[in-house]
Amino acid sequence: MALTSAIPQSESNDEVPGGYVDAPELRYFVMALFFIFGGITSLNDVIIPKLKELFTLSYTQAMLVQFCFFTAYAVIGIPGAMLVRKVGYMRGAVAGLAIMILGCLAFIPASQTATYWLFLAAYFVLAAGVVIVQVVANPLISLLGKPETTSSRLTFAQAFNSLGTTLFPIAGSVLILGSLAKVSAHDLTGEALDAYRRAESQAIVHGYLGIALALALVALAVWTFRNRLPPEQHGDHNGFAGFDLLKRPRFSYGALCIFLYVGAEVSIGSLIVSYLMQPHVMALPEQSAGKLIGLYWGGAMVGRFVGSAVLRVLNPALVLTFNAAMAIVLLALSVTTAGHVSGYALLAVGLMNSIMFPTIFSLACEKLGARAADGSGIINVAICGGALVPLATGAIADLTGGNLGIALLLPALCYGVIAGFGIVARRPASA
Secondary structure, three states: EEEEOOOOOOOOOOOOOOOOEEOOHHHHHOOOOOOOOHHHHHHHHHHHHHHHHOOOHHHHHHHHHHHHHHHHHHHHHHHHHHHHHHOOOOHHHHHHHHHHHHHOOOOOHHHHEEEEOHHHHHHHHHHHHHHHHHHHHHHHHHOOOOOHHHHHHHHHHHHHHHHHHHHHHHHHHHHHOOOOOOHHHHHHOOHHHHHHHHHHHHHHHHHHHHHHHHHHHHHHHHHHHHOOOOOOOOOOOOOHHHHHHHHHHHHHHHHHHHHHHHHHHHHHHHHHHHHHHOOOOOOOOOHEEEEEEEHHHHHHHHHHHHHHHHOOOHHHHHHHHHHHHHHHHHHHHHOOOOOOHHHHHHHHHHHHHHHHHHHHHHHHHHOHHHHHHHHHHHHHHHHHHHHHHHHHHHHHHOOOOOOOHHHOOHHHHHHHHEEEEHOOOOOOOOO
């Protein structure tokens, strides 16, 4: 029996004969969701050097922030998809936002006890909510418009995701990294060290409390429009049977590419501050390097706004191949040069990342129909690449004595596999 998620049909819903929903106000809420979870994800790039200094961590230990954050995609992706199928898109979004608020509040005990593993636990809870919201957002933006413009529309929505990833690190660098130069955890011990960690981590707490307030307002708005959609169709099964989608070569290859893309993007973002601080690159102080993270994510934002138009006229798969190849070229340029050329070549990879996630997603999920929520669940599990690839990249950096240039070879390899997917997916998918 088709699952309709027990959502009563509102008299004001605007389902059109083409099978999509004409509800402009819902698009605004979806854009807000993309903005918020994008910003929260990129804020990790600022938090990592902060916690690395506070707890005197190695690169591998510091990357545990990303490991815990993105492991939530593997753990929560399937249950999240099942929840969305049960309660519907809008109620699912509210549930995800509520869990995100809980994660933000969990930073309070983590700061008060100055305990690293509690920070990691808070990141996992926060990410669990992000996963559920993302399970909702990707197929929902596809539902709110014509099927033939899905790649363009999802890329445009991802541009708002990039707006969040651009603004959050800039603000976070000012609020969180500003005091690192005054004293170092390496110079403190005992109670003085614990007091320093508690005091410095308060900036992190204040930032996430502000985010919690914004999330509460968005959750209230989404709840107000919870009946805006018509009854939803999510397939003919009660449990999660989405794994059979992996039997489709195109979908499974696309899921692998999501794993590798997120891993490469997060690895680079996590290392930007340390990379730009190197004497042979730009020799920047920590806060100045942190502010430049905005250029990395800002490039993705600009590329997504431009890409939303480009993808309407060019084959999305071939655009994907071009961008992945250019990302490899920029990484090679960065690790083989020095100074500003090296630094800005690395930051320019963000521009190449711009259309990758939405394009891989739409190409992999093409013609899934009622299986869209299941496909989104699998794709969100694949985002756990953001947990494993950065951890491996950090381990390579530690094993090579902190050589970040060698560590960046792993993201370059990821982009090579993605370029191949673009070639394979250049023809329309079969039903």
